[in-house]
Amino acid sequence: MRRAIAFAATLGGEAALLSGDVEAADRRLSEAVDLHHGIGSLVGESHTLQRLAEVRIATGEPTAARRLLARSLPLARWSHMARCLLPPIYGTQIALAADGDGVATIDEAVAALGADDHCFFCSIMLNLPAAKAYRRPRPPRHRRRGRRRRRGGQVGPEEARHGRWTTSSTVSPPSTSRSATWAAR
Structure with a gap:
């Protein structure tokens, strides 16, 4: 029963986030993190922390979002x-x-x-x-690296971005x- 309640809280928070109600999303996802943590659900806690980080991004709190993602990553890595x-x-x-x-x-x-x-x-x-x-x-360092690749006979970033391929024998898709x-x- 506790797992279903935690899942419902996560779903409610995600629905609020996707509909633009950031305050409700924050409230529901914060509740869901605690519920998932309480039952030892690595998957639920990790997923909910990631969604809560999206809420922090939406509210202009990048430092808080980074902290939440840092908490979420090891839980995700070691989950099934x-x-x-x-x-x-x-x-x-x-x-x-x-x-x-x-x-x-x-x-x-x-x-x-x-x-x-x-x-x-x-x-x-x-x-x-x-x-x-x-x-x-x-x-600029990334742009220079891209130009070097193009001179080496590979597709450069501009061609890749716009899907432009030349028909010469040295460069192909x-x-x-x-x-x-x-x-x-």
Whole structure:
């Protein structure tokens, strides 16, 4: 019964967050964190902390959001649902990162995710913020690295961003396996 109450509180908080009622979301998700912690549900507590971090972002409290994500990450890593919990946590960290730091956060997420940490459905929670981070203006060092890759015969960031491929023999569209690698970056 306590698990159902905790789950309902999380669902109520998520519904409030998605409908734009940040105060109700904060209240319900804070209650849900305590309920999940009380019953020892790593999955529920981790997921709820990640959603509560989104509330903190919406209320303009990035430091509090970072603390919540830092609490959520180890719970997710050691739960049986890591493959579904880690992408949204890293995605929220990427969304929270300052301009230029998002790319570094993407690199950290890709390095931290193991071979079994990929869920076909949940990966969008990482891929979408990563794509947005790559669209943000980056510091000059990232631009230089992109130009070097292009000169080396690979597709550069501009071509990748706009889907422009040349038909020369030196540059061709990435294979399907490389596309998946690009999506994870």
